[in-house]
Amino acid sequence: MGRSPCCDEISVKKGPWTQEEDEKLIDYINKHGHGNWGTLSKRADLNRCGKSCRLRWTNYLRPDIKRGKFTDEEERVIINLHSVLGNKWSKIAAHLPGRTDNEIKNFWNTNIRKKLLKMGIDPETHKPRTDYNHLMNLSNLLGMSNIGNTFSNNPLGFQPDITHLAKMQLLQNMLQIMNTNNSFGNMGNYPYNPLGNITPSLNPFNLFLNGTNTIQTKDPLVLSGGEEYNMIPSLYSHGQSEDTSKGGSSLESVDYSKMRNISCENQEENLLPSLVASSPRISTFNQMESCNKAQMSIDESPSNTTFDDWEKFLDDESNGSYWKELLDLTSTSASQISW
DNA sequence: AAACTACACAACCGCTTTAGT
DNA sequence: AACTAAAGCGGTTGTGTAGTT
Known part of the structure; x- marks a missing residue:
């Protein structure tokens, strides 16, 4: 060799x-x-x-190379495949006729990766970012945007979608943390308790409610997601559109159901927009294949754009009271965790 | 207009894998 | 089985260009 x-x-x-x-x-x-x-x-x-x-x-x-910008659908396929395969560019490229591994890799590094980071998603794990500095930044952002909204002239110059984005990220991060609460309850499996040095009165969710940050830490706290938590909402969870699955696209058919670690038994209960495996690379393919394809919603929910469902979900409720309620609820749940 | 910055993408480097002997 | 050359692969760097100051 x-x-x-x-x-x-x-x-x-x-x-x-x-x-x-x-x-x-x-x-x-x-x-x-x-x-x-x-x-x-x-x-x-x-x-x-x-x-x-x-x-x-x-x-x-090579004459069969496809040139030009990646389509939304190609982008979606890349993200989905990456969540399963990781940085296996050549394997990802195998599902995108005419695209080279190098091209996909470049596209990922210069485009998708940054996009995911901006949305609070860790591009390596495809999980929401849960480091506290990130959450506090979002919290501050929310707080400032609320201040801005109280003035008709919006002196801080915030645009509505910034607020929107911050809320989306907060929700994701909160759900992520809630999903990991079992792990917190069994910290013996972890090398350290990520929340051990935060007093109960400083439950972060309470801080988020006020949009203030009173926790002073020198070093960033990183929450470990652990291996056990089930489903997290995904901003990019749709597989192919119906058109594609019927052969309307040049993209090779990708059977995500065989690749994903989806907790089948919880699927029906979940009312959130469609979901993606939270830790796909930890799971085995056996687990993935044990999921009945019929239970998967991913291939049956066409979406115009990658993030449509999440945005609809968030837009459905009027902002203020809904978020207060949600955060109150989240806060209550979170307080049951040993902070 | 020049300097600077950010971005996209082509190309390289070095390690791993594969195929042949 | 051991060795080698070739090919594959993923991370990184270099370069051109568009946008901004």
Whole structure:
């Protein structure tokens, strides 16, 4: 299993490919196929490393490569697959005809990743972020936006969707924490109690209610989600649209039901927008496959945009009293946890 | 207009896996 | 089974460009 000989031992050209080089490579492969990449570079009169030739061909020159922006549906597929497969770009790419692993990886790192972070979702675990600094920032944001809303002229310049976003994130994070309450009750399994140094009177939910942050910590507190909690709301949980599943899309059919760790028995009770596995990579595929596909809502709920359902869910109630009620409820539940 | 910044994407690097002997 | 070369893969870096100050 030795390493392949390094190209820099030979004096080969590096850096961006010229049009002339591209033409030589395309011309050669069209006539002879690529065969051995190492010998190809010499035969095609390219002063390039074989690896470089292969990469240029597979990532750029191949005729079946799909160019242009990723569609919403492609984005959704990528996110869903990533939640199951992790950074297995080539495996993800296998489900997106015409897209290369490199392209998907770049798209993820420059686009989706940031988008998820902004929404309070950890792009690695696909769980809501639960570090307290993040929650406190949201809390402050909410508090400030409430102040802003009391003035007709909105001196802080907050836009409604900022408030909206902050609420969405708060809700997610609260649900995440509530879902982990079993773990808190059994902290013996954890190396430390993440909330051990917060006194009961400083129940974070009470702080969120007021939009204030009175906890002073030097270091960020990180909550461990543990392995046991079940379902969390997802902002991107829809699988393919109906159109796709009927073959209306060029995307290869993806059977998410075989990939996800979904707690089937709780499925019917859940009134929240559709859900995604909270810790998919922890679960085994056996568990995933034990779920009856018929119980899955993910492939049966077409959505125009990735986040529509969550937004509808949040928009359905008038803001103030609803959120107060919800937060009160959440606070009560949370207080039963040993803070 | 110049300098700076952020972003997108192509390409490289080095490790792992696969296939052939 | 052991070894090697080639291919595959994922993380990282470099570069061009658009947007902002």
